Amino acid sequence: MPESLEDLVELLDLEMIDVDLFRGRQPQTAMQRVFGGQVLGQALVAASRTVDPERVVHSLHGYFLRAGDTAVPIVYRPEPTRDGGSFSSRRVVASQNGRPIFYMSASFQRPEPGLDHQDPMPSDLVPPDDAPTLASVLEARSGRRAADWDKEWSALDVRLAGVTGRQFWIRAAGKLPDDRALHACVLAYASDLTLLGASLLPHGIVIGDRRIQPASLDHALWFHRDFRADEWLLYDQASPSASGARGFATGRLFSEDGRLVASVAQEGLIRPVGLDLEE
Template sequence: MPESLEDLVELLDLEMIDVDLYRGRQPQTALQRVFGGQVLGQALAAAGQTVDDGRIVHSLHAYFLRGGDTTVPIIYRVEGTRDGGSFSSRRVVASQHGKPIFYMSTSFQKPEPGLDHQEPIPADVVPPEEAPTLSSVLEAQSGRAAADWDREWSALDVRLAGVTGRQFWIRAAGKLPDEPALHACVLAYASDLTLLGASLLPHGIVLGDRRIQPASLDHALWFHREFRADEWLLYDQTSPSASGARGFATGRLFTEDGRLVASVAQEGLIRPIGLDLSK
């Protein structure tokens, strides 16, 4: 994965190879398949390049079709499905080896005033300055050195915000340019990092357990309010259901001062491959 925030920004800077056709490069990684957040972020970056300035993303809905190959670039084709007076819709297909690996529909809106309400930020979370890093928590759970986890996820600063393992503080590990579209792409990248694990926690299992075959199946993200991805966001997660070897989880992202800036929903594969289900 990107070894620094600068590498992540470069990863999201796609090469335009033709009209509505883009190529995304791959980072060095020990992962066996492309991280889903990378495809989300790159697909959103591709779609955003085809939309008029002044329109900002407000939602995306995506399906992961095949595991991505980490050794070759990903090609993103953008279809301009509609440009209306207030909204622009795009469809993105990501492909490798001549086959689609990912579909995404996304919508952009011209900012306008309207009614405003939100749920409050959860109480009793550990402040980010006092919270343990995700790499140290994973080291304790898996036995794999924290430095190994840091090498894969060093573009992000992620910390455990609650004892349940369902709340995390998350931000880019450094300063980002003042480009809202880039901040949205970085948040899309980060939104896939811990969410699938929420559906394993009720069963006393952590993501990375070799008795489970995990994979993101679909992913939806709604952007509610302005934010910066290089400032702390509380990622509050829960899993309403797991069944049929699939886990469903939702998440809410709040700024430190309590503004709800995004909501996430995801269903993922959590197939037991070495787990005794009779217990």
């Protein structure tokens, strides 16, 4: 995965190879398949580049169809499905070796005033400066060295915000340009990092446990308010259900001053492999 924020920004800078056709590069990684957040972020970049810059993404819905090959570039084809008076819609197909690996629909809106309310931000949180890093927490739970986790995820600064393991502080590990679309794409990338793990916590299992085969199946993200992905965001997660070898999880992202900036929902594969379900 990107070893620095600069590498992540470069990863999200797609190459235009034809009209409405883009190619995304691959980072160096020890992972066996492409990280879902990478495909989300790159697909959103492709869609954003075909929309009036004054229109801001407010939602996306994606399906992961096949495991991505980390050795092969990904080609993204955004389809300009609609441009109305206030909204624009795009459908993006991501392919490798001529076969689709991911579909995404995204909607963009011209900013306008309206009614406003939100859920309150959770309280009793560990402040970001006092919170343990995700790498140190995963080292303690999985036995894999923190340095190994850091190598894969060092483009992001992620810290445990609560004792339940479902709340994290998250931000880009450095300063990003003042590009609203880029901040949305970085948040899309980050939103897939810890969410599937929320559906494993009730069972005392962490991502990386070899008794579970995990994979993102679908992912939805709604953007509510302005934010910066290089400032602390609280990622508050919950898992209402797990069944049929699938786990469902939701997440809310709050700015440090308490504004609800985005909501996430995901279903993922959590197939038992050598796990005694009678335990």
